[in-house]
Amino acid sequence: MKRTLKYFGIVMGILVLVLLVVGLYIGASEIPTYEIEKIEYTAVSTPETVARGKKLASMLCSNCHMNKTTGKLTGTQMLDAPKEFGTIYSQNITRDKEYGIGNWTDAELLYLIRTGIKRDGQYSPPYMAKLPLMADDDVNAIIAFLRSDDPMVAANTTPDTPSEPSFLTKMLTRLAWKPFPMPAEAIPMPDSTDVMATGKYLSHNLDCFSCHSADFKTNNFLQPELSEGYFAGGNPTLDYEGRVKPTSNLTPDVETGIGNWTKEQFIRAVKYGQKEGEPALTYPMVPYTQLTDKEAGAIFEYLKTIPAINNDVERAIY
Ligand code: HEC
Ligand code: HEC
Structure with a gap:
């Protein structure tokens, strides 16, 4: 009996130690990165696509990325993100080359919006939206809008505040949350008469x-x-x-x-x-x-x- 207890104690001790090491590792580590597939893509921009993109972005991106005082997509603290995810800030996605996304290629933007993987390979947790099912034309429209001379996305030098993802967020990005696959086939718009x-x-x-x-x-x-x-x-x-x-x-x-x-x-x-x-x-x-x-x-x-x-x-x- 005593012996069994002793072994039990040793096993528990080792288990606690392992959990502690894993915990420390996750706590100190960054959100995981993934390899980026090379894709060829240049946004097609016409006045119509930009207008369609503005409409979609106003419904899908502004809530999180817009500074409510200026109306520009310069990023803000996400006060409505669950506290257990950490302190989360959306980023400046105006056309500024240093502070915004002016230096991203169209393909890098497409890849992030579809999969959730940023240009440096880091995965963006669910507090950043992804559009894995949207028609190619609509995703193209959003990117064309981000590149347009609309005042919402005019180059702006508001610096980003880095998010502080919590331990839980980091753990979930290792265990549960994964990037979406890049769609293997073209996604057409739904039939507008249907x-x-x-x-x-x-x-x-x-x-x-x-x-x-x-x-x-x-x-x-x-x-x-x-x-x-x-x-x-x-x-x-x-x-x-x-x-x-x-x-x-x-x-x-x-x-x-x-x-x-x-x-x-x-x-x-x-x-x-x-x-x-x-x-x-x-x-x-x-x-x-x-x-x-x-x-x-x-x-x-x-x-x-x-x-x-x-x-x-x-x-x-x-
Ligand atoms: C960010 C989360 C969110 C999104 C996205 C969202 N809703 Fe809602 N919706 C809510 C919440 C929360 C309420 C309840 C609001 C309240 O009680 O004041 C609500 C209420 C509603 C209501 C009122 C229903 C009732 O019984 O009172 C309708 C209708 C509705 N939403 C339709 C939609 C449609 C259509 C879309 C997409 C175009 C949509 N919602 C997108 C969160 C959302
Ligand atoms: C629910 C809130 C939310 C929505 C909706 C959202 N975003 Fe984001 N976005 C974020 C957050 C938070 C980050 C920072 C993510 C991180 O730290 O990994 C981000 C990051 C980004 C980045 C990376 C910027 C950089 O410099 O690294 C781009 C580009 C982006 N979003 C574009 C968009 C577009 C385009 C839309 C609309 C289709 C959109 N986002 C919708 C919250 C959101």
Whole structure:
């Protein structure tokens, strides 16, 4: 008995030591880096692509990268990132060659946006968005916009504040979070005359599904429909003060989802944050004023066809 205890003690001692060494190693190490595949790509820029890119970037990048005072994409502290991820800052993505991304090639930008791997090979954790499913033309449009002479991205010398990722973030980048593969085949735009396909495309690529499913941690970014609680809400997103704002159930469930909503009510909520007889929707649900009624309506039509899930989410109103 005594002997067994002694061995048990020794084994536990070794285990604790190993964990300590692994912990110290991860704590002191950087987020892992990956090899960058060489790809050939130069953005195609026309007034139309730049305009389309501005519209997409305003919905997809500005929330995190815009300085709210100047309206420029010079980076800011991400007050709504979960505290356990560390202290996170988005970066200056204006055209400045030293402080922004003026020195990045179009291919390097494409590679980061698709895979999450930066030009120096370092992986960018989930607090930086990726677009693994977006059509090639739309990703091209975003890059064309970042290169344009729009005031939002005009060269600006605001220096970056480096993020301080937590131990948990570093550990997760070794165990759970991995870059997405570079798409092996071309990704076409959905047929613009197909309402269902357009609605599905927008609801996946404008990140609606990612906030409105059960949890960021259980989302399937490559096959959104397989995400836990697909569009049934309850994801504990945070506002700028770090308070929990659970997301709404957008499945066609009559009792707890949008089964009883009209298309007009949906469009008003999505584009202007307005709900009849209730306070306006607040951050992180931002008004998608850039969407046309047709686009917001297409999202509604698509959501009406997905499986209804009964999940009663109570609004947090502060
Ligand atoms: C949810 C917040 C968020 C969204 C949305 C987001 N970003 Fe980021 N972005 C970040 C953060 C945070 C970093 C810093 C990441 C890091 O430290 O690895 C970053 C880094 C970057 C970088 C690297 C800059 C550098 O100098 O290393 C680029 C380029 C970039 N983002 C472009 C974009 C584009 C384009 C979009 C829209 C399609 C976008 N981001 C959307 C938060 C975000
Ligand atoms: C960053 C996370 C986030 C993203 C992205 C997001 N939403 Fe939301 N959404 C929320 C939150 C949180 C609420 C609840 C807001 C509140 O209670 O004030 C909400 C509420 C809503 C509501 C109101 C539903 C109700 O029952 O009151 C609708 C409709 C909606 N979102 C549609 C969308 C659509 C469509 C998209 C994509 C174009 C989208 N959301 C993208 C977080 C998000």
